[in-house]
Each structure stands twice: as structure tokens, then as C-alpha cells.
Amino acid sequence: MMSKLALPDDILLKVEKPARYIGGEVNAVIKNKAEVDVRIAFCFPDVYEIGMSHLGMQILYDMFNRMDGVWCERVYSPWVDLDALMRKEKIPLFALESQDNILDFDLLAITIQYEMCYTNILQILDLSGIPFFAKERGEDMPIVIGGGPCTYNPEPVAEFFDLFYIGEGETRYGELIALYRRCREEHTGRKEFLRRAAGIPGIYVPSFYQTSYGEDGTISAFTPVEEGIPATVLKEVEMDLSDAPYPLKPLVPFMRVTQDRVVLEIMRGCMRGCRFCQAGQIYRPVRERDADVLKQYALEALKNTGQEEISLSSLSSSDHTALPELLNFLIEDCRKKHVNISLPSLRIDAFSLDVMSKVQDVKKTSLTFAPEAGSQRLRDVINKGLTEEDILHGASLAFLGGWTRVKLYFMLGLPTETEEDIRGIAELSNKIAAAFYELVPKEKRTNGRVQIVASTSFFVPKPFTPFQWASQCTKEEFLDKAYATKRAIQAQLNQKSIKYNWHEADTSVLEGVLARGDRRIAEVLLKVYKKGAVYDAWSEYFDNEKWMEAFAECGIDPAFYTSRERGTEEILPWDFIDCGVSKAFLKREWEKALRGETTSNCRKECQGCGAARFGGGICYEKRDEDSD
Amino acid sequence: MKNVMKIRIKFRKYGNLKFIGHLDVQRYFQKTVRRAGIDVAYTTGFSPHQIMSFAAPLGLGQESNGEYLDLEVNSFAGSAETADALNKCGVEGIEVLSVSVLPPGAKNAMASVAAASYTVRFREGREPDFDWRRHLEECGSLKDGIYELRLEKNALYMLLKTGSAGNLKPSAVMEAYLAAHGETLKENALLITREETYLDLGTGENRQLAPLDAVGKICGALSNQDGEIGS
Incomplete structure (x- = not known):
């Protein structure tokens, strides 16, 4: 039955894209409320088009709705136009499926995918009518749960959540929901539920921990406040991906969303160990989904959605051992069905170019490389195992195959970076352009010339990476580096073929504070939210002034969290979380980075990171000396 | 030349789905046609798309x-079977009413549209101050393209010129009517339902309006080897 909309026609006709708020999409799950005893509002705190594109949410939505008596619905951030109207008309936030108020739900689960959405979390709580701080919530309020990559340092937002689920959602939600039901039957009250929840592996209940600080402002102790609360929380991992639930009837939005296709998650984890990359550490060990399972999932999901495109998802798809088999199958099947295959960033080599030429129009698509750093020395520091030779070879093959556009991704502000490394960005871009003009005779140049787009982002050190101790550049340093890059590119022979883009510096600095912040940041978040900050991930709404005012009013110096280099003995805000990778390993990697030494990938040689304790994945597969 | 058939699908759009726009409806059908397993024809090239054409865009709301x-x-697969397949994998808010096969050379839906009929109501509390039911006879001359206008069960029924020729x-009719009485429409004052879309079977000034699927035939299953298609 069609749900009665929470918003009146007048509002829906006034706001941009009302389809964001009506639910009722293909494969949306509607349950009979009489048969449901646990209601979950599952929130992605950004606009509908972004939230609907997130695979993790589709996986958990499907998983929850397979559970008897559980109904999981979706919530996204109302866009700024609706936000203003809801406040003015005092309309509470609602979930899409039933259109019921969030306050009617048992659990409000919020996935936290990036730091710049923190003010949107406050917006969700605020519009729902839920007090910001967990300690202020009454017995009847939904339990507010956080999950997702940012919970590997939950501290800046810790006090806004009743509990966090650290790690992959497939493993413990059944247990948590059973506990919730039991506590409700026994009328234990909210606090006792949380106390017992803290005993479930992977669950972190911030209110049972306290932080003390030393005179220099660093953490002096982080301890449970009660007997029986664990001192560390080990992340949860789904070790049998091929058997884990997977959405075969993913939601199909009416309106165009960012990721408007079937997404097939082929593996989790990455064996590469790039030192700046958090995902590469926290999703260890590498686990593949079986190719036959993936083929079946692809067929089912395409049939059930009618989508015209399928894409593969993983951190490094080229490393899946059955990738050629899977791609050949998909190419064959999708051609028959007129389905496009959108390829993830594959390592550029003869195989991937062959595949790409089969599924894309080479004249229209560009080739992407992510060298991340301009010089071999710096690529060794960050352990990015991509050499200039690899890139030039791959680009040459591609130019001969008809490609004329190349995208290059770099980072500025990496540890130990020098002017020479920055010049390397320009020189590498130039060499790629030169290779084109050398290889492709004038009469065969499809678009006349090669187009190289070099983009730089600013490096933000993240928890649970070997660079978690590193000093981050200041805004001024970042901008100097961007100008230096620009000048160096302009000095190149082929500069007319090279376009250069760089990212905003303000947001990178702020992201740095939020990524490595502690509980004291909560006050800043609340303050800046009250000044009107929301949608900080959207450059048109990001207002750095407001943030700087909030820091000043709270007496907090952002530089304490960004440019200050931390000693390896310092207690870091996220130290109580065990992501499976040991601190000793990260420290070893940090030291090797500073010496410019590389580390080989997991398939070639085990580095003893600690993830083998999970008892599976790549850690227990045969080593391959030749893996590169 | 490949013998393709053209079918015309009539559907209704109601309830919450009045808030999805024309492009969303197109996307919805592209995907629903695939889910329903309809043997749709595609264009060639690197990004083939279904050969699909919509009649007249419907305003949001x-x-x-x-x-x-x-x-x-x-x-x-047959008219009833096709409609059934589309509805089975469809959503509430869009319902396929009928499917007919067009004769060869039939003009496409968009080019065929000549008129559309509507029922128009005022939302509660948003009626004009004068008795709008009393002066309806004036309306006919307010605008070009009003073919019919009358009161029907407390709502206004209008038949209006629609399509590329005009x-x-x-809402434009109502604005003009209210303006003639010195009033303006209140915000979102009207609840509008399009009742039917018409083509013109007549010639020149002799309009002979018929529902858009009047030129099609309700058929059983056909394959493109069957000589009878469109005969």
C-alpha cells in the first residue's frame, strides 16, 4: 500500500527534486507494521542521490529486511531547501518507506562515510527531535548507532552516539537486535541495554569510557569507567564473503543518482599497502568473492532491477584472481542484454586495455592513472608500487589503441615531499604527452592532440595508517605547493596538452582535524552546526569562516590536530580500537617510509601486519613470488 | 530491412508518483521494460538505447x-500479456492500462498529440472569491485552443489543444479566467488530472479527436516473421 507522505503537497511542490522524499522505489521494502517489532531507520547523512549510491547501505538494508520482525527503512539528509521548510513548519524528519517520524523507530543507524558529513549527522538528530548528546536522551528515544569507516576514529562524534558498530555489518547485528528485544522484554532500561551491548564484540559504547588529558593537551589515559567494559574493541570482519548476504534486489531510484547501476562487490581489502590509505589497512585481510557466486549475483541483480549498467567494486579489482574469467563472462552476457559495463580503476596493462576497448568507446573515455606522487622516491615513501615505466608503458599501449585522454591523480603534502617531487608531477605529465606525440603520427591523432588532466588533492593523514603520526601541511603550505605544481606544469614543453586541477585547501585542513580529532572536537561541531554549517562536503555550502570562529570560541587550535607531528608513544584517540593491524606494524611501516623503503604486497610476502588472526583470506593463500 | 513492430502503451500515473518528473518516468519505463523481459528494439553503437517515445510530458504534481x-x-507477447508483465514488476503509482500494436508508418506518440482532457479542482480553501461555477461560458473565448469546458461533478472538465502545434x-486557462474577474490563482490552488491524450483523425479545421491508442489494435502474440503485423 502506498504510504501517506510525511510532507504536504505544498512543500513537495516547492522543493527541488521532490522524488528525494517520497520513497516507493522499485525494490523498496514495505512490511506490515503488525508483524514488525524492531524498526530501524538507516541513515546516510547526505542528500538522496549520494546516499542511494552507496553499496554498503544497500547490503545492510537487504540484510536487515531479511530478518523476521525487523523492518529497515531509509533516511537521507533533507536538502537545504527542505531543511529550512521543515524547521519553519516544524515538520519532524521521517523515513522514506513508511514516512513515519524517526522518533517512532527503535534504532537510528547512521553510516559515517566521510568526515565532512559530521554536521549533517547533527542535522539528522536535530530534525528528528533527538537530543544531540547521547546522555540527554530519554528512555523512549531511538538508540543512535554509528557505523562505517569514520568510526575507526569515532571520538570527535562519540558523544552524539549511543553506540558504534566497529567493522563489517554482516556479523553482529543479529545479536545486537536480539539483545535489544531481550532488554525491552525485561524492561532493563536504556543504560543496561548499552552496558550489555558493550559486551558484544565490535560494539563500542562511548559513555562507558572516559578520556583524560595531560598538560600538553595530549591524551594521558583512555579507560572504561566500569568493571566488565572491555578496554579495547576489535573490529568485526565477515570472513566468508561468498556466503554473506548480498542484495540481489537492490533499490532502483526514480531519479538519477550518482551511482545509477548494479554494483558487484568482488572483494574486500587491498593487498597493496599504500601508506596513506586507510581503507587498505582497515579492511584487511583481503577476501575475494567467488567468481561463480559473482556471476550469479550479476545475472539476478540485472534481472531484478532492469539496470542498464553494472560496475565492479573493490579497492583494487586487478588483484582479484578470477577477474579475467568474470569480465569475459560479463562482457558476453551484457552484450546480449545491452548492458554497459563500467570498469573500476584497473591497473592499466594489455589485459585491461583489451577489456576496456571492448566495453567503451575509446575516443570518448579517458585512461586513469593514480601515481599519487610525482617522483619514484616519493612513490617509494608512500609504497605506491607504480613506476614511471609502468605508466609510460600503459599509456603507450593505450595511445596505440586509440585513447587520447589521460587522467592523473596525485597528492600534495605527502610526508618528506620536496620541490623536486612536485616538479616530478609536471615532468611525468609531460613525458606522457611526449609519448603520445612520438607514437601517434599526425594523421592518426583522433582529437588532434592528447589531453592530460593532472589533479592533485591535499594529503590528509588518517588513523590506522603508517602516516597516522605524520604532520599535515597548513593551508598556506598546501596552496604554495599547488602554485608550484602549476608553475612547473607551465614550464613543460607540452604544457598546452596538460590541464591542472587542485582541490580546496580549507576542507583538507578541516578534514585533517576531524579525522584525527578527539572528544573535545564535539563542542566545535555543535557550535559550528548552530552557526548554520551543514553539507560541508558540498563546496557551495562549506563556510570555512564559521568553522574558524567555532574553533576560536571553543579555545581549540586546529593545528594541534593537523600540523603537530605526533610521537609514536603518544596515546592516540583511536588506540582503543583494534583494527586487526598492529600498531607495531604501522610503526614499522612509518619508519620504512621515512627511509624510503618499500614493502611488498600480501600475495608476494606476508608482512606480519596482524590481520592473519582473523583466520582467512589472503593471509592463508599460497604466496606468489612473482606477484607485483 | 528488419521488421520491427511499434506498440503503444497507455498508463496512468497517480498518488505519490505525481512527484516524479517526466525524465524519471522515462527512466522508470526503460528499466521496467527490461525487468518485464519485453523484447524491445535497441539502437546500435557503443551505448545502445531502447527505441521509446513518450506522448506529452505531464507537469510535476x-x-x-x-x-x-x-x-x-x-x-x-500479446496486449494483455505485455500489460500484465509490466504491471507485475512495476510500482504502485504507475499502472499500465492497455497495450496496442500500431500499424506500420503510424506517427509516433509525441508527434501525434493534438489535444488532452483534464479535470481540474480547487484545493480546499483556495477557491477564488467569486462564484467560479457561474461564469464558465466566458472561458471558451479566453484563450485559443479551448475545445471544451464544462462543469462535471463539481470539477472543471477541459479539453485543450496540446502538442507541438500549440x-x-x-493552469493557463484558470489564470486567464480568474484574471478576467480581477483575481489571481492562489499558490498550488489547482488539483489537475489529465484524463486522456488525443490525436486528430480529421483534416484541417474538421477536428476528429480520438484517444491516442485508437489507431492501434489489441493483439495476441506476434513475432516479426508473422506477415500480419500491422496489416
Whole structure:
């Protein structure tokens, strides 16, 4: 039955894209409320088009709705136009499926995918009518749960959540929901539920921990406040991906969303160990989904959605051992069905170019490389195992195959970076352009010339990476580096073929504070939210002034969290979380980075990171000396 | 030449789905046609797309009992079967009412549209101050393209010129009517339902309006080997 909309026609006709708020999409799950005893509002705190594109949410939505008596619905951030109207008309936030108020739900689960959405979390709580701080919530309020990559340092937002689920959602939600039901039957009250929840592996209940600080402002102790609360929380991992639930009837939005296709998650984890990359550490060990399972999932999901495109998802798809088999199958099947295959960033080599030429129009698509750093020395520091030779070879093959556009991704502000490394960005871009003009005779140049787009982002050190101790550049340093890059590119022979883009510096600095912040940041978040900050991930709404005012009013110096280099003995805000990778390993990697030494990938040689304790994945597969 | 068939699908759009726009409806049908396993014809090239054409876009916020789209298919499972397949994997808010096969050379849905009929109501509390039911006879001359206008069960029924040769919207008629009485329409004052979309079978000034699928035939299963297609 069609749900009665929470918003009146007048509002829906006034706001941009009302389809964001009506639910009722293909494969949306509607349950009979009489048969449901646990209601979950599952929130992605950004606009509908972004939230609907997130695979993790589709996986958990499907998983929850397979559970008897559980109904999981979706919530996204109302866009700024609706936000203003809801406040003015005092309309509470609602979930899409039933259109019921969030306050009617048992659990409000919020996935936290990036730091710049923190003010949107406050917006969700605020519009729902839920007090910001967990300690202020009454017995009847939904339990507010956080999950997702940012919970590997939950501290800046810790006090806004009743509990966090650290790690992959497939493993413990059944247990948590059973506990919730039991506590409700026994009328234990909210606090006792949380106390017992803290005993479930992977669950972190911030209110049972306290932080003390030393005179220099660093953490002096982080301890449970009660007997029986664990001192560390080990992340949860789904070790049998091929058997884990997977959405075969993913939601199909009416309106165009960012990721408007079937997404097939082929593996989790990455064996590469790039030192700046958090995902590469926290999703260890590498686990593949079986190719036959993936083929079946692809067929089912395409049939059930009618989508015209399928894409593969993983951190490094080229490393899946059955990738050629899977791609050949998909190419064959999708051609028959007129389905496009959108390829993830594959390592550029003869195989991937062959595949790409089969599924894309080479004249229209560009080739992407992510060298991340301009010089071999710096690529060794960050352990990015991509050499200039690899890139030039791959680009040459591609130019001969008809490609004329190349995208290059770099980072500025990496540890130990020098002017020479920055010049390397320009020189590498130039060499790629030169290779084109050398290889492709004038009469065969499809678009006349090669187009190289070099983009730089600013490096933000993240928890649970070997660079978690590193000093981050200041805004001024970042901008100097961007100008230096620009000048160096302009000095190149082929500069007319090279376009250069760089990212905003303000947001990178702020992201740095939020990524490595502690509980004291909560006050800043609340303050800046009250000044009107929301949608900080959207450059048109990001207002750095407001943030700087909030820091000043709270007496907090952002530089304490960004440019200050931390000693390896310092207690870091996220130290109580065990992501499976040991601190000793990260420290070893940090030291090797500073010496410019590389580390080989997991398939070639085990580095003893600690993830083998999970008892599976790549850690227990045969080593391959030749893996590169 | 490949023998493709053109079918015309009539559907209704109602309830919450009045808030999805024209492009969303197109996307919805592209995907629903695939889910339903309809043997749709595609263009060639690197990004093939279904050969599909919609009649007249419907304004956001309006419901309709008479929307149309044309689809080229390689084979046809039958009118009832096709409608049923589309509805089975569809959503509440869009309902396929009928499917008919067009004769060869039939103009596409969009080019065929000549008129559309609507029922128009005022939302509660948003009626004009004068008795709008009393002066309806004036309306006929207010705008070009008003073919019919009358009171029907407390709502206004209008038949208006629609399509590429001229397009009159029901809200424009009401605005003109109210303006003639010195009033303006209140915000979102009207609830509009399109009742039917018409083509013109007549010649010149002799209009002979018929529902858009009047030129099609309700058929059983056909494959493109069958000589009878469109005969």
C-alpha cells in the first residue's frame, strides 16, 4: 500500500527534486507494521542521490529486511531547501518507506562515510527531535548507532552516539537486535541495554569510557569507567564473503543518482599497502568473492532491477584472481542484454586495455592513472608500487589503441615531499604527452592532440595508517605547493596538452582535524552546526569562516590536530580500537617510509601486519613470488 | 530491412508518483521494460538505447489517467500479456492500462498529440472569491485552443489543444479566467488530472479527436516473421 507522505503537497511542490522524499522505489521494502517489532531507520547523512549510491547501505538494508520482525527503512539528509521548510513548519524528519517520524523507530543507524558529513549527522538528530548528546536522551528515544569507516576514529562524534558498530555489518547485528528485544522484554532500561551491548564484540559504547588529558593537551589515559567494559574493541570482519548476504534486489531510484547501476562487490581489502590509505589497512585481510557466486549475483541483480549498467567494486579489482574469467563472462552476457559495463580503476596493462576497448568507446573515455606522487622516491615513501615505466608503458599501449585522454591523480603534502617531487608531477605529465606525440603520427591523432588532466588533492593523514603520526601541511603550505605544481606544469614543453586541477585547501585542513580529532572536537561541531554549517562536503555550502570562529570560541587550535607531528608513544584517540593491524606494524611501516623503503604486497610476502588472526583470506593463500 | 513492430502503451500515473518528473518516468519505463523481459528494439553503437517515445510530458504534481508511450519491439507477447508483465514488476503509482500494436508508418506518440482532457479542482480553501461555477461560458473565448469546458461533478472538465502545434495548459486557462474577474490563482490552488491524450483523425479545421491508442489494435502474440503485423 502506498504510504501517506510525511510532507504536504505544498512543500513537495516547492522543493527541488521532490522524488528525494517520497520513497516507493522499485525494490523498496514495505512490511506490515503488525508483524514488525524492531524498526530501524538507516541513515546516510547526505542528500538522496549520494546516499542511494552507496553499496554498503544497500547490503545492510537487504540484510536487515531479511530478518523476521525487523523492518529497515531509509533516511537521507533533507536538502537545504527542505531543511529550512521543515524547521519553519516544524515538520519532524521521517523515513522514506513508511514516512513515519524517526522518533517512532527503535534504532537510528547512521553510516559515517566521510568526515565532512559530521554536521549533517547533527542535522539528522536535530530534525528528528533527538537530543544531540547521547546522555540527554530519554528512555523512549531511538538508540543512535554509528557505523562505517569514520568510526575507526569515532571520538570527535562519540558523544552524539549511543553506540558504534566497529567493522563489517554482516556479523553482529543479529545479536545486537536480539539483545535489544531481550532488554525491552525485561524492561532493563536504556543504560543496561548499552552496558550489555558493550559486551558484544565490535560494539563500542562511548559513555562507558572516559578520556583524560595531560598538560600538553595530549591524551594521558583512555579507560572504561566500569568493571566488565572491555578496554579495547576489535573490529568485526565477515570472513566468508561468498556466503554473506548480498542484495540481489537492490533499490532502483526514480531519479538519477550518482551511482545509477548494479554494483558487484568482488572483494574486500587491498593487498597493496599504500601508506596513506586507510581503507587498505582497515579492511584487511583481503577476501575475494567467488567468481561463480559473482556471476550469479550479476545475472539476478540485472534481472531484478532492469539496470542498464553494472560496475565492479573493490579497492583494487586487478588483484582479484578470477577477474579475467568474470569480465569475459560479463562482457558476453551484457552484450546480449545491452548492458554497459563500467570498469573500476584497473591497473592499466594489455589485459585491461583489451577489456576496456571492448566495453567503451575509446575516443570518448579517458585512461586513469593514480601515481599519487610525482617522483619514484616519493612513490617509494608512500609504497605506491607504480613506476614511471609502468605508466609510460600503459599509456603507450593505450595511445596505440586509440585513447587520447589521460587522467592523473596525485597528492600534495605527502610526508618528506620536496620541490623536486612536485616538479616530478609536471615532468611525468609531460613525458606522457611526449609519448603520445612520438607514437601517434599526425594523421592518426583522433582529437588532434592528447589531453592530460593532472589533479592533485591535499594529503590528509588518517588513523590506522603508517602516516597516522605524520604532520599535515597548513593551508598556506598546501596552496604554495599547488602554485608550484602549476608553475612547473607551465614550464613543460607540452604544457598546452596538460590541464591542472587542485582541490580546496580549507576542507583538507578541516578534514585533517576531524579525522584525527578527539572528544573535545564535539563542542566545535555543535557550535559550528548552530552557526548554520551543514553539507560541508558540498563546496557551495562549506563556510570555512564559521568553522574558524567555532574553533576560536571553543579555545581549540586546529593545528594541534593537523600540523603537530605526533610521537609514536603518544596515546592516540583511536588506540582503543583494534583494527586487526598492529600498531607495531604501522610503526614499522612509518619508519620504512621515512627511509624510503618499500614493502611488498600480501600475495608476494606476508608482512606480519596482524590481520592473519582473523583466520582467512589472503593471509592463508599460497604466496606468489612473482606477484607485483 | 528488419521488421520491427511499434506498440503503444497507455498508463496512468497517480498518488505519490505525481512527484516524479517526466525524465524519471522515462527512466522508470526503460528499466521496467527490461525487468518485464519485453523484447524491445535497441539502437546500435557503443551505448545502445531502447527505441521509446513518450506522448506529452505531464507537469510535476499532476496525476493522469491517459499517458502514452511508444516502444519498438522485435516480438510481441500479446496486449494483455505485455500489460500484465509490466504491471507485475512495476510500482504502485504507475499502472499500465492497455497495450496496442500500431500499424506500420503510424506517427509516433509525441508527434501525434493534438489535444488532452483534464479535470481540474480547487484545493480546499483556495477557491477564488467569486462564484467560479457561474461564469464558465466566458472561458471558451479566453484563450485559443479551448475545445471544451464544462462543469462535471463539481470539477472543471477541459479539453485543450496540446502538442507541438500549440500547447495550452489548464493552469493557463484558470489564470486567464480568474484574471478576467480581477483575481489571481492562489499558490498550488489547482488539483489537475489529465484524463486522456488525443490525436486528430480529421483534416484541417474538421477536428476528429480520438484517444491516442485508437489507431492501434489489441493483439495476441506476434513475432516479426508473422506477415500480419500491422496489416
